[in-house]
Amino acid sequence: MATIRDVAREAGVSPATVSRVLARPEVVTPDLREQVLQVIERLGYAPHPIAASLKTRRTGKILVTVPDISNPFFAKVIRGIEGGAVAAGYAVVLGDTRDLPEREELFGLMLKRGEVDGLIFLGHRLPKVIAALVQEAGGQAPVVNACEFNSELSVSSAHIDNRAAAKAAMDALYAAGHRHVAVLSGPAQSPLTRERLGGARASAQRHGALAELQLLEGDFSLASGHARMHELLQTQSKATGIFCHNDEMAIGALAALREWGLSCPDDVSVVGFDDIEMASYVNPALTTIRQPMEQIGQEAAQLLLDTIRNRDAPPRRVRLSWELIARGSLGRAAK
């Protein structure tokens, strides 16, 4: 590979000029610029970003950590992040943490070492290394939380109002005449789960059905939706309405209902969360809360890039809108 010195020599200029032609072409005389550009073309010169990084302390990369890239919700959010990042000239480094703290720390080190310019994490846990970094920076560290919000973290975040959305999902169940409702939640320790549970409880209370509310804890997977639903049915629960904290668990629950010979929505109604693409293709199609997944990602990318460019901006919080999408899986409660 040709280096900047090769180009400089061939073009009869200094390396500094070549550098300027590429970085700030307007400051160099048009003739010279043209001349240099031609040599660059002829030699097929491409600047070595690593070398530039060492000097500029910018890597042009952002790290995105996610508990599970094969979760379709996360995949869409990442798509949004990637789109925003690439549009701004950044590349995305992917860290699939598998929800393992060791792995989170490992990826955290990448930011600490300056291997990437910033971090967007989907999930709720911040690696210790990063928490320390954020602390030192007084909330000005290039770190953004996407999809969730944890007030203790003092980092920027992009997310919907999970509490209000969960409340709306539950309201829809009660409005359809359901009294006995079960909530199939995400992991209990996640603030996201707590938000959605809070909204669900508020709705139950307002409808005077708090005593009838049942809680089941899942982990956002198809398998856990399926398993928890089976367990619920085994207890001969009176629940006729199920609110699941994501669509995958809801789809798992639908499968369990079928296996018990129950009809959705005739016997049991199900409401999901996210509105992944699959939600409208399953049978019955899922009533769910639509989150603007790609947009959440884009906003998160924007927040991060803003922080990177302007280090002394305070953490911001972007709230995106959500929407209840009514489909076949929610029907009126049987008399």
Place this chain on the structure above:
Amino acid sequence: MATIRDVAREAGVSPATVSRVLARPEVVTPDLREQVLQVIERLGYAPHPIAASLKTRRTGKILVTVPDISNPFFAKVIRGIEGGAVAAGYAVVLGDTRDLPEREELFGLMLKRGEVDGLIFLGHRLPKVIAALVQEAGGQAPVVNACEFNSELSVSSAHIDNRAAAKAAMDALYAAGHRHVAVLSGPAQSPLTRERLGGARASAQRHGALAELQLLEGDFSLASGHARMHELLQTQSKATGIFCHNDEMAIGALAALREWGLSCPDDVSVVGFDDIEMASYVNPALTTIRQPMEQIGQEAAQLLLDTIRNRDAPPRRVRLSWELIARGSLGRAAK
């Protein structure tokens, strides 16, 4: 951040020794090593990988390009790649090409410039920059194709025998008594599609049903499966068996069948491909070809790392096994 010189000074040794303590601890006297390690700990020193890269010409990163990260099949393969890469001390840079050649070229440049050590591409198109690189290297470039195989490319690849698997899927339809079969394929220009179509035709021919075989072209999306199936039903096709080139299209087709009031498998049988997790939760559960998605990814990562370590190894081709998974969506043809 502390630098290697800070550590050296504090520990009363040379920077070279500090470097060695981290890179090849066995060559430095235990006492000294301990002493240096303590200073490293105390100062919270972490080596700057960018600086190391500039010297070693290794970045510790591999690039993975994919047409669509939100496709669950690709997501799983990427998970496998990521796992293999991280285990070997590499990080994964994600490039979502959206099937756009401009984006592919953009990502291709990253390898050319030395911003990453290698490339795994899911899909069939190699960016021009990379094709040139591979040419120059005489097939020894650090580039691997995952999931597909294109004989013109002369790069290593990890994939299943798509032709044989497709043949098996079709054989299963014929064995269940179906005579009129439609194939809902991927994009026609993809070698993958051609392989699977080849297998499908071979099966049709062997069962003397080539004349009855119908071909429909999709793009692997839920929406295209749904749309193509609708179109097929509008033509009053006699097809009672549908072989889809992936599970998502198959699930889209199932939805279309329901919309027409047709039962699967009573009226029409459907066979998918991939065995994504969702395949066993839809109604009816999908009969499909199982691909070892994560394993394909792991093998691809392994192939790439091998090439990176040993530049003069010739391209290798790893073929993984597949399996027909029988579920409810395939039933006997009505008399």
Place this chain on the structure above:
DNA sequence: CTGTTAGCGCTTTCAA
């Protein structure tokens, strides 16, 4: 086994 030395390729003052 340890230290000295010489860069890796680029950017960016600073001076001309």
Place this chain on the structure above:
DNA sequence: TTGAAAGCGCTAACAG
């Protein structure tokens, strides 16, 4: 507007 010069932080001969 351009060039000279000084590194960014690290590694790897090489010499001791």
